[in-house]
Amino acid sequence: xxxxxxxxxAILDTALAMASELGLEGVTIGxxxxxxxxxxSGLFAxxxxxxxxxxxxxxxxxxxxxxxxxxxALQTEAGIPRIxxxxxxxxxxxxxxxxxxxxxxxxxxxxxxxxIVRTFLLQQQKVWVGILRKVxxxxxxxxxxxxxxxxDQFVFELYSLLLGFHLYHHLLHSEEIxxxxxxxxxxxxDKYRKFDS
Amino acid sequence: xxxxxxxxxAILDTALAMASELGLEGVTIGxxxxxxxxxxSGLFAxxxxxxxxxxxxxxxxxxxxxxxxxxxALQTEAGIPRIxxxxxxxxxxxxxxxxxxxxxxxxxxxxxxxxIVRTFLLQQQKVWVGILRKVxxxxxxxxxxxxxxxxDQFVFELYSLLLGFHLYHHLLHSEEIxxxxxxxxxxxxDKYRKFDS
DNA sequence: AAAAGAATAGAACGTTCGTGCTAATCTGTC
DNA sequence: GACAGATTAGCACGAACGTTCTATTCTTTT
Numbered sequence: 001x002x003x004x005x006x007x008x009x010a011i012l013d014t015a016l017a018m019a020s021e022l023g024l025e026g027v028t029i030g031x032x033x034x035x036x037x038x039x040x041s042g043l044f045a046x047x048x049x050x051x052x053x054x055x056x057x058x059x060x061x062x063x064x065x066x067x068x069x070x071x072x073a074l075q076t077e078a079g080i081p082r083i084x085x086x087x088x089x090x091x092x093x094x095x096x097x098x099x100x101x102x103x104x105x106x107x108x109x110x111x112x113x114x115x116i117v118r119t120f121l122l123q124q125q126k127v128w129v130g131i132l133r134k135v136x137x138x139x140x141x142x143x144x145x146x147x148x149x150x151x152d153q154f155v156f157e158l159y160s161l162l163l164g165f166h167l168y169h170h171l172l173h174s175e176e177i178x179x180x181x182x183x184x185x186x187x188x189x190d191k192y193r194k195f196d197s
Numbered sequence: 198x199x200x201x202x203x204x205x206x207a208i209l210d211t212a213l214a215m216a217s218e219l220g221l222e223g224v225t226i227g228x229x230x231x232x233x234x235x236x237x238s239g240l241f242a243x244x245x246x247x248x249x250x251x252x253x254x255x256x257x258x259x260x261x262x263x264x265x266x267x268x269x270a271l272q273t274e275a276g277i278p279r280i281x282x283x284x285x286x287x288x289x290x291x292x293x294x295x296x297x298x299x300x301x302x303x304x305x306x307x308x309x310x311x312x313i314v315r316t317f318l319l320q321q322q323k324v325w326v327g328i329l330r331k332v333x334x335x336x337x338x339x340x341x342x343x344x345x346x347x348x349d350q351f352v353f354e355l356y357s358l359l360l361g362f363h364l365y366h367h368l369l370h371s372e373e374i375x376x377x378x379x380x381x382x383x384x385x386x387d388k389y390r391k392f393d394s
Numbered sequence: 395a396a397a398a399g400a401a402t403a404g405a406a407c408g409t410t411c412g413t414g415c416t417a418a419t420c421t422g423t424c
Numbered sequence: 425g426a427c428a429g430a431t432t433a434g435c436a437c438g439a440a441c442g443t444t445c446t447a448t449t450c451t452t453t454t
Contacts, residue, residue, distance in 0.1 A: 002421085002422090002430080002431095003420080003421060003422090003430080003431070004421095004430065004431060007431080007432090021309060022309070023306070025222075028410080028411065028412085029411080029412065029413085030410065030411070030412090031410095038432075038433085039432065039433045039434070040412090040413090040433090040434095041413085041414085041415090041432075041434075042431075042432040042433055042434095043432090044412080044413070044414095045431070045432070046431090048413095049412085049413085050411095050412060050413090098309050099308070099309040100308065104305070105305055107364060107368050108301070108302055108305035108306070109220070109305070109306075110368075111296070111297065111364075111367040111368040112218060112219070112295050112296040112297070112367065121368070122369070125364075125368060125369060126369070129369075150380075152373075152377070153377055153380055153381070156361055156365065156374075156377045156381065157358075157361070157381050157384070159361055159364070160357045160358050160360060160361025160362075160381070161354075161357050163360040163361055163363075163364060164353055164354070164356055164357025164358075164360055164361075165357075166360075167304060167308075167322075167356070167360060168353065170308040170309065171304050171307075171308040171318070171319060172319070172322060172323075176349075177353075180349070180350055180353045183347075183350055184350070184353065184354050187354070187388055191388070199400085199401095199451085199452090200400080200401070200450085200451065200452095201400065201451095204401080204402090225440080225441065225442085226442065226443090227440065227441070227442090228440095235402075235403085236402065236403045236404070237403090237404095237442090237443090238402075238403065238404075238405090238443085238445090239401070239402040239403055239404095240402090241442080241443070241444095242401070242402075243401090246442085246443085247441095247442060247443090395454100396453100396454085397452105397453085397454080398451100398452085398453080398454095399450105399451085399452075399453090400449105400451070400452085401448105401449080401450070401451085402448080402449070402450080403446105403447085403449085404445100404446090404447080404448090405444105405445090405446090405447105406443105406444085406445085406446105407443080407444075407445095408441105408442100408443095409440100409441075409442090410439105410440085410441070410442105411438105411439080411440070411441080412437105412438100412439095412440105413436105413437085413438100414435105414436085414437080415434100415435090415436085415437100416433100416434090416435090417432105417433085417434080417435105418431105418432085418433075418434090419430105419431080419432070419433085420429105420430085420432080421428105421429085421430070421431080422427105422428095422429085422430090423426105423427085423428085423429100424425100424426090424427085424428100
């Protein structure tokens with residue numbers, strides 16, 4: 001890894017933390033330069049444009065999320081336990097930084113804009129939905145879920161739950177939300193479960 | 198109503214439309230002045246600060262939301278039909294403007310900040326949750342829901358559903374989302390319903 | 395119609411935004 | 425250790441930000 005790449009990584013590390021707290025738009029070149037003790041132009045040279053920087057932050061965030069939350073979950077026992085692991089890891093991820101899950105906040109910031117950031121974000125969300133669908137299928141294979149369920153419907157309901165958790169946790173600072181989330185998750189499982197499992 | 202109030206209302210009307218599309222932070226004094234064909238300072242005089250303007254936008258939005266979505270719903274048949282009406286009206290409200298529901302986007306923008314905007318937003322969200330709780334109770338009273346259910350748990354799950362709808366609709370532009378939402382809503386009702394109703 | 399008060403415009407402020415350009419410094423290769 | 429190329433800093437730019445001040449124009453009251 002060359003020197004430039006090292007610096008870039010260090011920048012992205014700081015940028016990711018900032019983006020999680022202030023939103024993607026909150027990460028201005030000036031503030032980021034100050035935080036990394038670089039000059040604005042020196043930092044800027046790594047990214048060519050603000051939009052590129054934002055995309056790279058998302059990419060960097062995704063790599064960390066996949067590594068720390070998704071991969072470990074996928075290595076646990078298939079089926080419902082795996083879904084639970086994924087949900088737990090997502091909750092940890094979303095709770096570890098003050099602003100919550102970067103992808104949730106960024107999705108809200110960019111859902112109504114055009115450009116490469118929105119495009120990239122959209123693709124990332126589809127990957128995420130794909131991951132959720134995959135674990136849902138694994139619960140069918142293990143026989144925990146019925147064979148005839150609508151996977152995408154399950155994914156929608158599961159993802160909604162996470163979004164609800166996100167709002168209750170970060171805006172409302174609800175203390176019961178961890179329990180509420182677990183209860184709702186159990187409800188969800190029951191609805192899709194085979195009666196005899 | 199004095200002249201000043203008239204202008205202020207006209208400003209807020211434009212501001213609300215802008216905020217729904219661009220987010221609260223997207224409504225800058227300059228852009229808003231241009232849109233209302235006023236001078237920056239002339240407009241500014243009505244609000245004394247940007248934060249005040251943002252709060253007033255939220256207030257104005259809330260008054261319209263209450264009037265066009267909540268009140269009509271509360272006048273329909275109590276219980277599940279009333280909940281359905283409320284959900285439908287919320288969906289209409291969230292779908293009518295390009296950026297979605299102002300309160301959802303603003304909640305994401307301000308969940309991790311301090312100041313009067315966040316404080317006000319928080320209070321508004323509590324009012325909203327209160328409304329949801331109220332209609333949930335009405336379904337207990339009609340006997341459609343069991344007497345021993347946890348109302349706040351229901352509210353959480355219902356609100357989560359709306360947030361899921363919001364993301365699927367505005368970011369993913371999902372076409373099936375209206376059906377998915379209805380299916381999930383039916384699921385939700387079934388879970389809290391009396392078996393014999 | 396005059397006087398008083400409210401509402402608006404104009405110009406300017408200091409700051410920050412993203413982005414170029416040029417020059418200096420550092421890193422790795424021969 | 426020199427040279428080439430990559431990396432970083434310095435400085436400047438036009439534009440937009442929120443805000444303040446003063447002056448002008450409208451409303452309202454008398």
